[in-house]
Ligand code: ADP
């Protein structure tokens with residue numbers, strides 16, 4: 001079995017009439033060190049798929065297994081812990097906290113367990129170096145450019161050495177040069193950490209940087 005197995009994933013949203021079927025029979029498998037880009041136009045279910053992979057949204061039916069664990073079999077607070085430790089999320093919008101420095105933002109996921117440990121502090125500094133922001137470590141998001149903010153979000157997503165990195169339109173708000181930098185960083189760090197990376201995007205340029213590409217078409221991955 002692969003490290004990430006997605007089998008017969010179906011997702012419906014209730015409406016006043018017939019339910020809206022967003023995913024049907026979506027399937028994929030991925031192993032540590034592999035990356036995949038999923039292309040699809042707006043409204044095709046890209047975010048829904050990522051939320052199901054990241055255990056943020058329960059599928060209507062089907063199965064998601066990360067290293068043999070089906071997160072939807074976990075109850076809170078174990079599910080929250082699974083999400084926090086096994087999954088790294090990067091959104092189109094960086095979701096940084098404006099009142100915190102770069103270093104503090106990268107450490108945010110560690111706060112669920114109390115104060116950051118010295119290992120976590122070292123790792124945060126290492127990751128900030130990897131994304132090229134050591135000289136900006138005490139700056140606040142307002143003092144950074146859009147590309148730099150997204151680099152902080154990439155560092156934050158990796159703080160717990162997640163097995164699975166999920167990126168939802170990670171370059172959607174960036175110009176071409178910054179988009180390429182973020183794409184490169186995501187792929188370099190994913191390889192260095194031997195993690196899995198799934199990015200959803202409508203950018204063919206970003207998708208072409210990935211080892212594997214699929215499309216979301218009528219709720220299926222083709
Ligand atoms: P994408 O990320 O590819 O733009 P989404 O996954 O956000 O697509 O949405 C897919 C479809 O599901 C859209 O038609 C959207 O309106 C609908 N949708 C998304 N979230 C919900 C929700 N919570 N309730 C009802 N419909 C939703």
Ligand code: MG
Pocket residue numbers: 046047048168
């Ligand atoms: Mg979306």
